[in-house]
Amino acid sequence: MPANLSAVFFLLLACQQTVLTMDQHDVLEKQLTKRRLSLQGTAEIQSCLVSSGDVGCGTFQCFNNNSCEIQGLHHICLTLLHNAGRYDSQGKSFVKDALRCMALGLRQRFSCVSRRCSAVKEMVFSLQRDCYSKHQLCLALRDHMDTMGNLVQFHLMFPSGPYVELMNFLLKCGDEVGLWVGQRLRGQCMQHWGALCSSFGSTCSLSQSDAPQHTTTPPPTVPLAFTTQGPLQQPTRAAGPEDRTGFSQIDNATESLPVSKKSNVTAS
Secondary structure, eight states, rough: OOOHHHHHHHHHHOOOOTOHHHHHHHHHHHHHHHHHHHHHHHHHHHHHHOOSSSSSSSSHTTTTTTTTTOHHHHHHHHHHHHHGSSOOOHHHHHHHHHHHHHHHHHHHTTTTTTTTTHHHHHHHHHHHHHHHHTTTHHHTTTTOOGGGGTSSGGGGGOOHHHHHHHHHHTTOOOOHHHHHHHHHHHHHHHHHHTHHHHHHHSSSOTTHHHHHHSSSSOOOOOOOOOEETTOOOOOOOOOOOOGSSSOOOSSSSSSSSOOOOOOOOOOO
């Protein structure tokens, strides 16, 4: 099933919580949890990591076409390095240091992590969070968001992986960047699926029978969470500061697709 059709399927599935029974959900969850890299695949990645250098994107290429579907590390690296020439000297240093941190971390941690896909993915996502933050990648990117256009792409978020972690990072880079990212992702979603993208808030909100009966103020519409392991219950918290971006933080196990507000930031 193509990635975009797969995404629509899971979104619609999340809105119909009676589609999967609890037993079916448990079986699917166990199957996904047991997925792991093959011995041959693990050996190939390990060999590639050992032979790759600290500079450039060779280390990230080792994770292309793996059975755990960890896609995007190489593309992210190439894009950041290609656009670094437009940054000042400090920005270039931030980008290179963040990528070097990632490369070193992958080589050091991969041999110690379990072959389970969930463990390998969490190792990668943890490195992204640590290295991007430690080396202040926000400072390099926030004045040059136009250089991120080919990374902030809705279709790259399926299946979830490094791109989603990067979007989470960008959403924390300040209100202006968050608005830009949210507007761009929602606009791209609507190009493919039209009003479907803007209907999630109303379609998946609490039904009248589920809503509180003793209040005169309607509850806020919040993003519907969904996972590839089945539907989740809708969150009940009130919208926080992060919701101003239009796309609240997306979990790599629970992608969140709220409706973004319009902003005056022009997407590239």
